[in-house]
Amino acid sequence: MFTFxxxxxxxxxxxxxxxxxxxxxxxxxxxxxxxxDAGGITTYAATGARFGxxxxxxxxILIPVAYYVQEMTVRLGAVTKRGHGEAIxxxxxxxxxxxxxxxxxxxxxxxxxTEFIGMTSAMRIFGVPPWLxxxxxxxxxxxxxxxxxxxxxxxxxxxxxxxxxxxIPGAFMVHPSVHDIIHTGFMPHMPPGGFTNxxxxxxxxNIGTTIAPWMLFFQQSAVVDKGTKExxxxxxxxxxxxxxxxxVVVAIFIVIVTGTILNGVNIDDAxxxxxxxxKTNKYAGTFMAIGLFDAGFLGAxxxxxxxxxxxxEVFGWxxxxxxxxxxxxxxxxxxxxxxxxxxxxxxxxxxxLVLITLFVQVIAVTLxxxxxxxxxxxxxxxxxxxxxxxxxxxNIITSIIVVVIVVxxxxxxxxxLFPNMLK
Amino acid sequence: MLKEFFSHNFAKVREINRKxxxxxxxxxxxxxxxxxxxxFYLILLVGLLLYKFxxxx
Numbered sequence: 001m002f003t004f005x006x007x008x009x010x011x012x013x014x015x016x017x018x019x020x021x022x023x024x025x026x027x028x029x030x031x032x033x034x035x036x037d038a039g040g041i042t043t044y045a046a047t048g049a050r051f052g053x054x055x056x057x058x059x060x061i062l063i064p065v066a067y068y069v070q071e072m073t074v075r076l077g078a079v080t081k082r083g084h085g086e087a088i089x090x091x092x093x094x095x096x097x098x099x100x101x102x103x104x105x106x107x108x109x110x111x112x113x114t115e116f117i118g119m120t121s122a123m124r125i126f127g128v129p130p131w132l133x134x135x136x137x138x139x140x141x142x143x144x145x146x147x148x149x150x151x152x153x154x155x156x157x158x159x160x161x162x163x164x165x166x167x168i169p170g171a172f173m174v175h176p177s178v179h180d181i182i183h184t185g186f187m188p189h190m191p192p193g194g195f196t197n198x199x200x201x202x203x204x205x206n207i208g209t210t211i212a213p214w215m216l217f218f219q220q221s222a223v224v225d226k227g228t229k230e231x232x233x234x235x236x237x238x239x240x241x242x243x244x245x246x247x248v249v250v251a252i253f254i255v256i257v258t259g260t261i262l263n264g265v266n267i268d269d270a271x272x273x274x275x276x277x278x279k280t281n282k283y284a285g286t287f288m289a290i291g292l293f294d295a296g297f298l299g300a301x302x303x304x305x306x307x308x309x310x311x312x313e314v315f316g317w318x319x320x321x322x323x324x325x326x327x328x329x330x331x332x333x334x335x336x337x338x339x340x341x342x343x344x345x346x347x348x349x350x351x352x353l354v355l356i357t358l359f360v361q362v363i364a365v366t367l368x369x370x371x372x373x374x375x376x377x378x379x380x381x382x383x384x385x386x387x388x389x390x391x392x393x394x395n396i397i398t399s400i401i402v403v404v405i406v407v408x409x410x411x412x413x414x415x416x417l418f419p420n421m422l423k
Numbered sequence: 424m425l426k427e428f429f430s431h432n433f434a435k436v437r438e439i440n441r442k443x444x445x446x447x448x449x450x451x452x453x454x455x456x457x458x459x460x461x462x463f464y465l466i467l468l469v470g471l472l473l474y475k476f477x478x479x480x
Contacts, residue, residue, distance in 0.1 A: 092458070093446040094439065099465075315435060366468050373457050381448050413468075417475050 026154040027222035028074070028236060030302065031215050032066060032243030033161040036250050037299025038118020038270065039111070039357070040209040041292050044251045045273040047202050048258030049265045053176075054192070056185030058203065059251050062210045065405070066244040068398050069372065072379050073216050074236035075388045077223030080378075084220040085310030088374050091381065096374070101310055103367040105338075108214050108307045110360045112342035115303065117353050118296035120346055121271030125278075125289045133293075134343040141301060141339060145332065150225050150321040157301060161246070163294045167253040170287035174280075176260040185252075204412035210247075211405055213367040214306040216375060221309035225320050233388065254291075257284060300339065308334040365413035369406040376402060 036044075047055055073084065080087055085104065089097030119137060120130035128136075144156050191199060219240075228236055258265075258273055261280050267273045270292045278285030305321075308331050312319020318328035325332045345351055376398055379390040390398065448454060 089439070089443040091446060091448040094443045096458070097439075097443055314439060362472065366465060369464060370461050373461060377448060377454055377457060383449070384447070410464075410468075414471065417471060 026158065026239065027219050027226060027228075028070065028239030028241070029161055029243040029246060030154065030157045030298075031070065031219040031222070032240070032247040033164050033250070034157075034218075034295075034298040034302040035066070035210065035212065035215060035247050036164060036295050037111075037209075037303075038115050038292060038296035039299075039360070040251070041118070041254060041270040041295045042267070042273075043205045043209045044254040045258045045262075045270045045288075046267040047206060048255035049262040049267045049273070050198070050202060051191045052259040052263045053181050053185035053256065054189070055202065055206070056181065056252050056255055057188045059206065059248050059255065060186070062206070062251075063244050063248050064397075065207070065401050066210050066247060067241050068394075068401055069211050069375070069405075070215065070219055070240050070244070071237050072375050072390070072398065073220040074223055074228070074240055075233055075385070076375070076378055077220040078228045078230050078233050078236060079386070079388050080384055081224055082220075083224055083309050083313040084217040084371065084375070086313035087220070087378055088371075089314055091378050092374060096370070097314065100367065100370060100374070101314055103363070103370075104213060104217060104310055105307055107360065107363050107367050108303045109338055109342055110356055110363060111212070111214065112300055112303050112338060113345050113353070113356050114360055115296040115300040116343050116346040117357065118270065119293050119300070121269065122274065122289045122293035122296065125271065125274055125285075131347055134347060137297060137300065138336075138340065138343065140297070141304070142336075144301065145321060145335065146325065153321045154226070157298065160294055160298050160301070164250055164291060164298065165246075166287045166291045166294070167250050167257065170284045170291070171253040171256040171260075173284045173287070174257055174260045174277075176256050181256060185256075201412075201415060204408045204415070207405060207408045208361065208364075208412045211368070211372075211409075213364060213371045214303050216371050217310050218302050218306035221306065221313070225309070225322070230388070254288075257288065300342075304335050304339045304342075307338055308332070361416045362413045365409050368409055369402075372402045372405065 044059075076087060077083070082090065085097070085101050088100045116134065116137070120133045123133040124130065144153050147153075193199070223236060257277065258267065261277055261284065262273060265276065267276075270288065274285045274289040274292060276285070277288050309319055311317070311334050312328070312331045315330070317330040319331040320328065323331065345356070346353065376390070376395070379385060379388075379398075380395065382389050
């Protein structure tokens with residue numbers, strides 16, 4: 001009897017913790033899954049097609065990389081109740097504040113264009129014209145915020161995060177060799193051919209897609225908007241850790257799909273990969289296209305919000321998803337203007353879309369190092385962070401991660417500017 | 424109306440500049456060094472972008 005009551009008590013305790021987690025989770029999972037945006041899907045699809053399963057182990061390393069960087073935004077947001085944009089203004093003065101804000105606006109808008117490129121190319125596979133996709137996306141994004149409740153927005157976003165897992169059944173459909181995945185994929189080794197410039201480029205691309213500037217701004221603002229308290233930081237960390245696992249799991253399954261079916265094929269974009277997959281396995285290709293649309297959509301939702309939050313914080317406008325449109329007109333105006341203009345660019349005939357896609361990578365590296373360095377410096381400000389200041393070990397780990405990200409993403413940006421540099 | 428919009432926003436920008444004129448983070452040698460590194464880094468990147476732009480023309 002005593003054992004039963006103990007078991008029941010344990011069950012109630014665990015169930016209560018799970019329920020609490022579902023209430024407090026959100027920003028971490030959403031930002032991490034949205035990190036697998038249209039550009040990210042293309043990078044993973046191309047990696048699988050070029051190197052097969054050989055770089056899966058490298059993707060696993062990206063779990064702690066993404067976690068340690070994003071976890072800092074949880075602490076900073078929960079303790080200071082400020083978004084990253086406002087925190088930079090307050091911490092380092094107006095010069096660095098304006099630089100970060102304007103750079104963020106440019107990078108986010110260009111990235112938004114790439115999300116629309118991904119969404120329209122995915123829907124074109126199903127015969128949906130780009131104009132209809134664009135209008136549909138505007139409509140869906142309007143619905144997500146029109147209720148004026150953060151909770152509603154977050155739950156819809158989490159639904160789209162769940163759709164992102166479509167790559168998992170997609171991978172099972174192509175019947176990969178589990179033996180090969182375990183022995184070739186998860187054992188750290190150098191792919192055949194050794195350390196070539198090509199391999200270096202793909203490593204840089206994969207790291208570049210793991211941490212983007214908008215992610216820091218988005219998660220910190222989302223933590224503030226959700227009203228996360230200091231005592232809830234451990235839950236925020238679990239949320240971020242689960243999100244970082246999800247993002248890498250999805251990436252691995254994309255690599256498995258293209259590594260199984262399209263091994264050795266040169267892939268320029270995920271839409272093209274979906275069409276190629278359809279020739280071999282109709283459902284796997286369809287899942288790839290659905291996943292691409294979903295990835296672009298999630299990316300667009302988060303990126304446009306990251307800009308609106310940052311501007312709202314600095315300009316002192318009402319800037320919460322808990323506000324109705326008439327209560328926070330400038331916040332929603334920024335959200336819709338960036339969204340609508342980015343969508344319209346894709347509809348312009350002969351628009352330089354490839355140039356925009358390349359330009360994003362270059363502009364992003366002007367903001368990423370600054371945003372990361374500011375993050376570490378702010379987390380070391382004992383006056384504001386108190387007991388949540390970075391420990392010595394956290395500083396060592398995050399500094400190593402930041403240095404590696406800065407060096408590799410800079411080389412990636414420069415190699416985009418000067419393509420022959422690494423050849 | 425346009426004039427009013429711009430004058431209102433310029434006033435807002437001036438207000439933000441005043442509000443954040445003094446950085447709240449203590450300017451220790453580490454912080455100063457990091458900010459100096461960022462300045463050099465950005466000058467280098469902007470230089471490369473300009474070089475690419477000029478050579479493309």
